[in-house]
Amino acid sequence: MDIQTVGPNEFLSIDGPASIRVMNGRLYVLGVEYGSGDSFTVMRGRRIIAKSLNDSKIDVVLGPEGKIEKVDGNNEVIDVWDRALSAIPLRNSTIIILGAMDVGKTTVTTILVNKGVRENLRVGVIDGDPGQNDIGPPTTISASIATSFITHLTQLRNLRSVFVKTTSIEHVWNYVLDSISRLIDDLKHNYNADTIVINTDGWVSDSTAIKFKLEIVKRANASHIIVIKRNDEVDELLKELSSLARNVIVIPSPPNARIRDRDDRKIRREMGYSKYLMPSRELSINLRERPIINLPLFNGLKYDNYIISLIRRSLNLPIHYIEQWGNAAVAIGNVKEFQVRNLGDVNIAILPENWESGLLVALEDKNNYLLSLGILRKIYYNTGKAVVSVHESFNNENMIDHIRLGMIRVNDNYEEIEKVLYIGKVESLLSSQIILKR
Numbered sequence: 104m105d106i107q108t109v110g111p112n113e114f115l116s117i118d119g120p121a122s123i124r125v126m127n128g129r130l131y132v133l134g135v136e137y138g139s140g141d142s143f144t145v146m147r148g149r150r151i152i153a154k155s156l157n158d159s160k161i162d163v164v165l166g167p168e169g170k171i172e173k174v175d176g177n178n179e180v181i182d183v184w185d186r187a188l189s190a191i192p193l194r195n196s197t198i199i200i201l202g203a204m205d206v207g208k209t210t211v212t213t214i215l216v217n218k219g220v221r222e223n224l225r226v227g228v229i230d231g232d233p234g235q236n237d238i239g240p241p242t243t244i245s246a247s248i249a250t251s252f253i254t255h256l257t258q259l260r261n262l263r264s265v266f267v268k269t270t271s272i273e274h275v276w277n278y279v280l281d282s283i284s285r286l287i288d289d290l291k292h293n294y295n296a297d298t299i300v301i302n303t304d305g306w307v308s309d310s311t312a313i314k315f316k317l318e319i320v321k322r323a324n325a326s327h328i329i330v331i332k333r334n335d336e337v338d339e340l341l342k343e344l345s346s347l348a349r350n351v352i353v354i355p356s357p358p359n360a361r362i363r364d365r366d367d368r369k370i371r372r373e374m375g376y377s378k379y380l381m382p383s384r385e386l387s388i389n390l391r392e393r394p395i396i397n398l399p400l401f402n403g404l405k406y407d408n409y410i411i412s413l414i415r416r417s418l419n420l421p422i423h424y425i426e427q428w429g430n431a432a433v434a435i436g437n438v439k440e441f442q443v444r445n446l447g448d449v450n451i452a453i454l455p456e457n458w459e460s461g462l463l464v465a466l467e468d469k470n471n472y473l474l475s476l477g478i479l480r481k482i483y484y485n486t487g488k489a490v491v492s493v494h495e496s497f498n499n500e501n502m503i504d505h506i507r508l509g510m511i512r513v514n515d516n517y518e519e520i521e522k523v524l525y526i527g528k529v530e531s532l533l534s535s536q537i538i539l540k541r
């Protein structure tokens with residue numbers, strides 16, 4: 104325990120893990136004024152700037168790596184942000200936050216949540232960053248309703264998640280768009296949100312990223328767009344946004360933000376997977392009843408052994424399972440790598456044996472919402488059953504409508520070991536033949 108005093112208009116930089124209790128005075132933190140008796144926490148790995156509004160006395164408890172120090176307020180963005188964000192009328196608004204990685208998108212989302220809560224609004228929040236999702240698991244777009252003050256989005260209860268198969272939006276951005284639209288709809292109509300705040304991923308630099316971001320703005324029918332500008336990263340995006348005739352608010356990024364490198368992000372995601380999957384138990388799923396929606400094995404045309412041996416011979420590949428849907432087929436064989444071959448007018452996607460082992464999957468309900476993440480362990484081609492590891496507390500088995508394959512492979516420690524891009528290829532091959540439910 105450590106009691107500190109701060110004068111009016113003094114600024115504190117607090118690195119988590121830390122817990123702060125105001126004994127006297129007032130602190131402004133992320134859109135909230137904390138008075139005597141109030142307390143808040145700063146999570147590990149995060150930095151929060153607090154401003155003392157008068158003579159304050161605070162009680163500080165720091166965890167390992169936690170740190171608190173007074174900083175020069177002249178460089179801080181706290182007041183500039185507050186002015187810009189306070190000008191936004193929150194009720195009936197849809198606000199989108201755009202910017203590159205580590206510029207403060209999640210922090211600005213948090214501030215807007217608090218401002219809404221302060222006005223007694225039910226704030227709908229969508230975390231649209233599948234790489235660093237704070238509301239739901241990694242690989243999802245997740246939504247919540249905030250009704251009390253927070254210092255981190257992780258404090259929000261996850262109401263709905265849509266699994267988008269990977270953490271790299273560039274492979275799945277169309278599906279992400281659909282997912283965000285659905286969640287907005289849901290928050291408005293089923294959860295009575297008074298306002299919607301949408302946090303996005305940090306992919307802003309190339310032309311597809313810009314197209315994707317503009318499309319979110321249009322589909323969400325955003326009333327306000329906040330762009331956090333660090334250097335010239337978002338200039339191109341800003342140019343395009345200016346033609347959309349919406350309220351675009353440009354704010355600077357904080358000068359001393361903690362930058363996470365690729366490894367930090369990966370470790371955080373892996374902690375994310377294990378949080379949702381460990382301790383685990385195994386579930387046996389009958390794929391004839393609960394199919395894999397993006398690779399509906401056991402629902403296609405199967406061959407007898409004679410035909411399989413003919414195909415094996417003409418492809419000159421050791422294939423032991425094959426199933427066909429119209430002009431597309433999927434085969435499993437003793438091949439090193441995924442490949443597509445043609446036989447007559449049939450395109451055959453050939454998957455290596457054990458292709459499924461360690462693949463991240465989603466167990467989804469009939470509306471395509473996530474019930475649970477899972478790890479696919481094994482598919483038994485003779486019985487049509489799959490073994491999937493889920494969190495031991497998962498108890499919505501009866502609600503599983505189907506499985507959706509993801510594009511990430513993890514090992515037993517939930518470390519990402521492969522981006523399985525061929526899942527996307529199989530999907531597009533099949534989608535021309537069978538109507539995949541979305």
Ligand SMILES: Nc1ncnc2c1ncn2[C@@H]1O[C@H](COP(=O)(O)OP(=O)(O)O)[C@@H](O)[C@H]1O
Pocket residue numbers: 148149150151152180181202203204205206207208209210211305357358359360361362
């Ligand atoms: N005003 C600030 N000054 C210093 N660091 C900040 C400030 N606001 C946020 N941070 C820290 O900067 C990092 C990146 O912020 P975050 O909101 O997660 O960015 P993004 O969502 O764009 O990746 C986080 O560790 C966060 O705690």
Ligand SMILES: [Mg+2]
Pocket residue numbers: 208209210232235
């Ligand atoms: Mg973020």
